[in-house]
Amino acid sequence: MSFSAVDIAPRAPEAAAALRPDRHTALALAAAALVMGLGQTTLFTFLPLLMAHTGLSLARITAAFAIGSGLFLIGAPLWSRLSDFLGRRSVVAIALGGFALSHALLLWQMGQGADWQGQGAMLMLGRVIYGLTVSGLVPTCQAWLADLSSAEQRLGVLSRLSASLTLGRLLGPALAACSLWLDPLGPLWLMALAAWPALLLLPFTRQAARQGKAAVRERLGWQGMAAWLALAGLMQLALGQVQYALGPLLGSRFGLSASAASATLGWLLTACALVVLVLQLWLVPRCRAGRPLLLAGGLALLASGVLLALPGPLSLIWIGFLLLGVAAALLVPTYTTLASLAVGGAGQARVAGVLAAAHTVGFSLAAALAGWLFGLWPAAPFWLAGLAGLAVIVLACLLRLPARAD
Structure with missing residues (x-):
């Protein structure tokens, strides 16, 4: 299979200068990504509240959330394609509206009491709304920024968008804990209201031109996309393997209690997110999207898997987990940028959608x-993460980069 990519015609300097997201647009899209990050981590803080107020079992709740997440496989490519016709702003508004509505329904549901017979159906309805609407948020934001940026600016703007998502994940648990001091349902109020600031900023954004039928007619070179989809799937496969298996490993290898293992994992996740945030805000935007960043990310991923798999002190776990953050910070914006450059102007939304779907597949497989794998051998998930890093290095050596990234 060929990994060649479509060349990009160079832009004139004045055209490149004109393609720059203005401050209002960048702020609105950063706020939208931050909302998405808040939702991803705050979810875990109100699971006990949800069980207590609805009377639903953890299995029924997690099943509903899993179905909502699975709908991202449908929603992300679909909304990305529709944004070519409806416009990026409209799809982002729909996604933020779906975020607000799904959490408002959840808040209303929790006020109905555990005896209400419709608890299960209402929870499922809210998660279906969430999955079918919010799935379009991040890929459409990526496509919008790609529309308004030149090839030279692309890595920087996409890296800052990823940093906003990471910041939301960092702030989510802290804001949820603070909101509990104000109201027992504080985390739900936080989620129901979180999307409104971003929604109110949307009218002040700079709208990207609609692609319409041009996006359908353009040949996107999907054979060349295979490498970028493989990189996205491998990164999320490795990330998911480590995140799911590290808690049990801390207990079995170091004899930590469940609460101690959870606390240690929480600190590890926080430190890892900080590493990602710092690198994506200050280092990655100063680099050029290309083979060196892919190789560095692959090496970090390989080293992370090996260090986590090998027996050793707890400090080895810390180093390995922080290297996982380095790998994510380098790889995700780099392959997203290179895939964006590979397909040309009219394919931005569609490539963002299929990359989001590849992320979902990789994480679901993990x-x-x-x-x-952990049941077979506790170190197996981490060796698989290391093999994913090795595969990333091989792909980085074999693939041909878009012309503007050479």
């Missing part, structure tokens, strides 16, 4: 494999 969820399916991690427990089984």
Whole structure:
């Protein structure tokens, strides 16, 4: 299979200068990504509240959330394609509206009491709304920024968008804990209201031109996309393997209690997110998207898997987990940028959508494999993460880069 990519015609300096997201647009899209990050981590803080107020079992709740997440496989490519016709702003508004509506329904549901017979159906309805609407948020934001940026600016703007998502994940648990001091349902109020600031900023954004039928007519070179989809799947496979298996490993290898293992994992996740945030805000935007960043990310991923798999002190776990953050910070914006450059102007939304779907597939595969592999051999998920890093290095050596990234 060929990994060649479509060349990009160079832009004139004045055209490149004109293609720059203005401050209002960058702020609105950063706020939208931050909302998405808040939702991803705050979710875990109100699971006990949800069980107590609805009377639903953890299995029924997690099943509903899993179905909502699975709908991202449908929603991300679909909304990305529709944004070519409806416009990026409209799709981002729909996604933020779906975020607000799904959490408002959840808040209303929790006020109905555990005896209400519609608890299960209402929870499922809210998660279906979430999955079918919010799935379009991040890929459409990526496509919008790609529309408004030149090839030279692309890595920087996409890296800052990823940093906003990471910041939201960092702030989510802290804001949820603070909101509990104000109201027992504080985390739900936080989620129901979080999307409104970003929604109110949207009218002040600079709208990207609609692609319309041009996006359908353009040949996107999907054979050349295979490498970028493989990189996206491998990164999320490795990330999921480590995240799902590290808690049990801390307990079995170091004899930590469940609460101690959870606390240690929480600190590891926080430190890792800080590493990602710092690198994506200050280092990655100063680099050029290309083979060196892919190789560095692959090496970090390989080293992370090996260090986590090998027996040793807890400090080895810390180093390995922080290297996982380095790998994510380098790889995700780099392969997203290179895929964006590879397909040309009219394919931005569609490539963002399929990359989001590849992320979902990789992380879902990790969820399916991690427990089984850990049961066979506790180090197996981490060796698989290391093999994913090795595969990234091989791909980085074999693929041909878009012309503007050479």
